[in-house]
Amino acid sequence: GAVVSQHPSRVICKSGTSVKIECRSLDFQATTMFWYRQFPKQSLMLMATSNEGSKATYEQGVEKDKFLINHASLTLSTLTVTSAHPEDSSFYICSARAYRGDSQDTQYFGPGTRLTVL
Amino acid sequence: KQEVTQIPAALSVPEGENLVLNCSFTDSAIYNLQWFRQDPGKGLTSLLLIQSSQREQTSGRLNASLDKSSGRSTLYIAASQPGDSATYLCAVRQVGGSNYKLTFGKGTLLTVNP
Numbered sequence: 095g096a097v098v099s100q101h102p103s104r105v106i107c108k109s110g111t112s113v114k115i116e117c118r119s120l121d122f123q124a125t126t127m128f129w130y131r132q133f134p135k136q137s138l139m140l141m142a143t144s145n146e147g148s149k150a151t152y153e154q155g156v157e158k159d160k161f162l163i164n165h166a167s168l169t170l171s172t173l174t175v176t177s178a179h180p181e182d183s184s185f186y187i188c189s190a191r192a193y194r195g196d197s198q199d200t201q202y203f204g205p206g207t208r209l210t211v212l
Numbered sequence: 213k214q215e216v217t218q219i220p221a222a223l224s225v226p227e228g229e230n231l232v233l234n235c236s237f238t239d240s241a242i243y244n245l246q247w248f249r250q251d252p253g254k255g256l257t258s259l260l261l262i263q264s265s266q267r268e269q270t271s272g273r274l275n276a277s278l279d280k281s282s283g284r285s286t287l288y289i290a291a292s293q294p295g296d297s298a299t300y301l302c303a304v305r306q307v308g309g310s311n312y313k314l315t316f317g318k319g320t321l322l323t324v325n326p
Contacts, residue, residue: 205255
């Protein structure tokens with residue numbers, strides 16, 4: 095199956111700093127990538143949809159100036175958490191859409207990044 | 213707005229037991245429904261995907277059913293093993309739209325005891 099990687103897997107930073115998380119589709123091209131966050135014992139919540147070469151679409155309540163998304167190529171999307179605060183501590187998961195026709199339209203998920211803001 | 217609910221939130225069973233996990237959704241206008249497995253601190257592994265026109269899908273010891281009209285899906289795990297211990301998530305994709313948004317439930321934490 096298709097593989098999606100995330101880097102780093104874990105990051106600890108001080109409050110006020112910025113953190114960049116990378117999401118890569120390793121063996122397929124993804125015109126669309128998605129960013130989710132997950133709090134303990136909660137479901138995955140979609141933050142934004144990222145389309146290659148265009149601006150990301152953010153879900154209601156997600157601050158676009160705080161969570162900067164760049165999808166510069168068909169295999170790479172980045173999420174930058176700017177001026178991180180302790181409440182941004184969470185598990186961030188990306189996914190990449192592999193579309194090969196309506197019967198093969200699948201989203202593959204990365205392993206996630208654990209962000210801890212001190 | 214679509215809402216996905218999973219019951220129970222946690223389940224503990226002895227090894228070898230058959231079990232059923234439940235998922236319900238409020239808006240039946242779905243494109244498909246997917247079951248995932250998530251190990252602690254890890255990403256998601258897709259288990260089964262059921263298209264809206266299908267009633268069930270099977271993979272090994274796993275069987276997922278879908279009753280779209282009633283907004284329900286079940287994941288049946290036969291002869292459970294300790295290695296099945298994980299959180300199981302259900303997600304639905306809505307009809308329409310071009311961006312393939314998924315709405316997830318909170319998951320069921322399954323523990324299979326040796």
